[in-house]
Amino acid sequence: MSKLKIFITFSIFSSLLLSTLNAKEFTREEIKLFAKNYVAQHLPTSQGSKRVITPADIDPRIHIKPCSVPLQANIPENYSTRNVNVKIYCESSTPWNIFLPVRVAEEIPVLVAKIKIAKGTVLDESNVAIEWRPLHQTRGEIIRDPAIVHGARSRRSLTSGAVITRRMFCVVCKGENVVISAITDNLTIKTKGTALANGVRGQQIRVRNNRSGRVITAEVKTINQVVINL
Known part of the structure; x- marks a missing residue:
């Protein structure tokens, strides 16, 4: 075997050996x-x-x-x-x-029931919380801020761990007494009424004015309060 062949063979063997060691x-x-x-x-x-x-x-x-x-x-x-x-x-x-x-x-943060919640229960920090849940398991309009539901009532019974959507609670609930605020540029007039439908903040619902008996459409503002802009 020539010296060149020996050198090439040795070089290849050395490279393979070094590669193996490293x-x-x-x-x-x-x-x-x-x-x-x-x-x-x-x-x-x-x-x-x-x-x-x-x-x-x-x-x-x-x-x-x-x-x-x-x-x-x-x-x-x-x-x-x-x-x-x-x-x-x-x-x-x-x-x-x-x-x-x-x-x-x-996963996304969603509002869930911390415990079993009966229909009509007031929702607050004791029974609802934000948890991370798989996106593909969530349905409906999800809620990420628990303050949105604090003081609202559950419209149905909820199991512990259930994801809470806007359809499951009402800030103003059907049949409840509400305060109707009629707002103009310079004046606010308040009177009492009765909610004829369930509603959440920002939603328009029908309300009966208890004094006049007239049915109006008002916007849900907060717990048991609705607003109409004149």
């Missing part, structure tokens, strides 16, 4: 964390929400070879918003790749 062994937890961080950095999220990213466990039968170069990852173009199959791969002299399913849950 190769890093990755635990399954390290690869899961790598996948989690990659998804967190490369998938968009909605404003006001957060993501809970949960990589699946790696099959213990899979043998993970050491890698002498930094790991790489790839997310397929057509992926589910809640399930991503992340490709993790090594491009060293002994390349390998695995596909790791990652579950992505987008």
Whole structure:
């Protein structure tokens, strides 16, 4: 064998040996964390929400070879918003790749019942609170500010943990006595009335003036108070 061939063979052997010595062994937890961080950095999220990213466990039968170069990852173009199959791969002299399913849950803050609530119960900080819930499990017009419902009444019975929407409570409730404020540029006139429908803040409802018997449409202002602008 010529000296050149010996030198080339030795160089290749040395490179392979050095690559093997410098190769890093990755635990399954390290690869899961790598996948989690990659998804967190490369998938968009909605404003006001957060993501809970949960990589699946790696099959213990899979043998993970050491890698002498930094790991790489790839997310397929057509992926589910809640399930991503992340490709993790090594491009060293002994390349390998695995596909790791990652579950992505987008959560938003919503108002929920802290305890079981009976119909007609006044809502306050003792029985409602803000919690993070998966976006795909929420329905209806959600509430993010508990102050909106404080003093309102539940229109139905609610189980502990139930998400509260605007349809489930009334700031002014049907049949209740209310104060009607008729407002002009220079004057405010108040009288008593009876709500003919349930309503929340900002909603228009029908109200009967108890003095005149006249039915008017007024805007729900706050607890047991409605307003009409003249």
